[in-house]
Amino acid sequence: MNSDAKLQILIEALAAAGASALAIDGHGHVAISTMDDVALERDVAAFVAERLGRVGNGTRLVMGHAGGRLSLTVRPVAKEYGALWVVVVREVRGVAAHAGIEWLNADEVEARYEASAYGIVEGAAAVAAPVCESYARGVPLMLEGELGAGQAEIAKRLYLDGPYADEPFVSVALDELTDRGWRHLLKSSESPLFQTRLTLCIGGWHALSPQRLRELVSTMTDTALAARCHVVLTANDMPGGGESHQAAFVTERLACAVSVAPAIAEQGGASKKVAQYLSYLSDVFGTAAPSMSEEAASTLNGYRWPRNYLQLREVSERLYILVGPGVAERTVAEEVLAQEDVIKTATFGTPTLDSDLYILRPLADTERDIARLVVGYLQGNRTRAAEVLGISRTTLWRLLKDDDR
Template identity: 25%
Template sequence: MKKISILVVAPYPEFGELAVDIAKAYPQINVYVAPGIYQNAIEYTQIYPSKKFDCIISRSFTADLLRETSITPVIDVELSFFDAYRTIQIASSIGQKFAVLSTPPVIEVYRQLAELLHIDLNLYTFHNVSQVEGLLKKIKRSGYNYVIAGLVAEEIAPRVDIKTIRIASSRDSIEAAVKKSLEIYNYIERAGNTSDIFLSFIDYSKDGVIIYNDSEKMVYVNIAIRNENMFAPARKLEQYIQYLREENEMRIIKRIDQFYWEIDGRKIEHEDTFFYAFHLRKLYSYAQSKKEAFIRMEDAEDIYKGFSNIIWNGIYREYLGSSVQAAIDSYTPVLITGEVGTGKTELTQYIYCHSQHKKAPLITIDCKELTRKSWNTLINNDKNPFHDVGYSILFDDISCLHPSLQRELNDYIEGTNMARRHRLYATSSVDLAHLVKNNQFSLPLYRSFCGFTINLKPLALTPELILPLAAEILEWISKKFSKDCGGFEDEAKVLLQEFPWPLNIIQLVAVLQQLVINSDGFIITTELTKQVLDKETPKEYVPSTMFDLTKPLAEIEQDVIMYVLRESNMNHSLAAKRLGIGRSTLWRKITNQQ
């Protein structure tokens, strides 16, 4: 009988001991125990070759992290009502106030149990390990001396002078995970025995499948690839074989000819030989994507060559300190706020390009352009990456999202566990907390995105950054236009530093580009700088409506309302006054949007 190998990543010693004891009742199982929690767990599992194990058992965030880094099935030891009830009984017997601190799935178990038992529990949720110490301090300040929590909080608690009651997994919970491992293994084995059926299914799939051997020779193509419309883009996959040799897997969206294609690649070892398999799926035509102005898809390879890496890889990043790296390392949604032109979208791209999610594309939703019709098109499209797993999704200018769509977006995020399936980002040129306070933005949606917040200051408040940033951007623009510009005259520097920069970095880049293009020498002169800045001097702003008058009257009305709302910083009272209607009438028109 073939032995099934299971790696148990144990957050504490008793967890591993229970797993070993349980395995004695299953002669077909070999259990290996590795200690570890969160990031440390990955280091321990790398001691063993991943192909050695049929399944990995762990729990909570540790299990989530292992799924990101391992191709082996990972089984989560779920918290049972009995496990939670036992900790409540222990805490109650001490006779002192206690709180509960854990991840969202665990807190949900305690919440349901509290409703069932008709008891009040003080529940605190963290989405990232970096939040734990701050929450423990908050719990301590609230008068609690005990907290029911996991291992991360248990390690930090002594620094906060608070005692912990460990959330431990019972024997039944661990055994349930072992049984689930056996079920998954048996399912995979049955699938292997019916490989001919699966091969037939792949051969007739409408998506393309192509496999190369280690000599980069094509050894399999399915019928879809043989179709001449797909064979041409498939031939361009050979360039990614070297990448798979080093990274083992990839996921990108590329424009090839007139279509956007989703490309999944994986390095496969079979009988000591490596193969490189690609799955090719047609998403959108280029013409269609230009019409759908609210969405765009990019991969890290393309973004990394662009502007975002220039401004965020130098002095600007140093100014923000450790917050950018913390956002890169985090798995929680990121909210980036700041005035127009402060580089919010570019910072999002930089974080994405340096995160663990960079292997899958970044999808940007322009909330200014997102309408009811386009939202329905997005959600009802079975090829929409929203429904998939592992992407990075940016909601750009989320403060401009229509109120009715704010509710629907939050319902979708919560109802589909979107924040666990994808890495979410949002940007806003308006203070969302202020909008929430004034009932002008959805509080639940704000909560969905405010797990990690970065606020970017305008250049007018950071004059010390202007010249160093200008020097970095000047070097990049000079290379871009094959010009030899390396600095500014002293008076030109003064002009740059004293300019108000109402459009911030975007305007700085535009000015520097004009200077480089029009400069005749290595040093940019004061005279040229003055000429360019004079043209940029803020003048009285005359807004351009540019409404699409071919739309139905109801849609034009909605466009006008949203335009005035944005001009009024989403202040409903001010917008209603400008429109000459009552606040309640404005609210009714907003909520009655198609």
């Protein structure tokens, strides 16, 4: 049998299995291929070539294509004339993009981690012990903490440092799933719940009804998900403190190893974290890094940081814009934090003055209460309050004219 006949048999065998294959060199040049679609062949070769530095004895990658997903299994082979990488390409049929379910490769996870506020100023050493326990016992890891305390970023770091970094990372946001996405998650053979050697990061438990919560936990238990994949669950504390009853139910039923992501206020040293982020911004934009006075640092250190790293990013970016290469003084820090308190109050309904800032009412009433909040925070300094709110002193006077009568 000649080589052409052998190649044809290989092509037919791969096609019968719903797959095709190609071999590329270290520059992404195709040495041989069974693919009919030349454009797709070129795209696959380029996609894999960008990631060859991460390919060990075998790696599985995911690649978006035409609204679906391609599964790429990559293995190196040594030849006398140089190294080649064999790529087996399989289209995952019937899989469309589902809101709330995202498949990522290691390089994509690393890029997102390094661009996050948590990744810029922190590491994942604080959860090392529970993580080791989770891997050793083959149980899910529950990462709890305040809103924005870095749970999802810690999950990414654990994936990158863990044993499954040569397989995809799948993020599942339960609070973003449509009914169709929910059916896919629980019933489809292509659901991440029925794969092996993945790292799954599952959050948004608070959005599940009791019935859906039981269905998902039963599926995870009955299929021994934690024995096949590394499962990291994330949960935010409730506004009044403590975990949601959904997260508590999951932790108990799945016998999770538990770690708490520490809040910024608990760690202390918020000003140092802000300084690190300011330094990062200066590197990105090629400018001198702003500095801050001791009074400004003290103001930042004394702040509650209710949204943690989400808020740290916003505060740092505002300081960078306002100060430039100069020095952040206490008044600037106070103004920026006053804006944060307005956002927090409007978002979470924190008590203001004598009542909650309830937003489901006429806009004029809400604007008036926000103006009162800022003026009160700045100890009656209406000039500063107008600057913080981005309005003129005349507009501020009109908002508060009833208070002056």
